[in-house]
Amino acid sequence: MRNLILHDYSGLLSVVWRTVTESIPDLQARMALIRNWRVQGE
Secondary structure, eight states: HHHHHOOOHHHHHHHHHHHIIIIHHHHHHHHHHHHHHHHHHH
């Protein structure tokens, strides 16, 4: 992402939007799985 910020200003908004809409929800789901796994004591 650093390269896009420094060199490709025109595509930056689409990359940020894709990160917010795809990567963050996936990360939240994975974090929830880890939390549930830890609560169960495994």
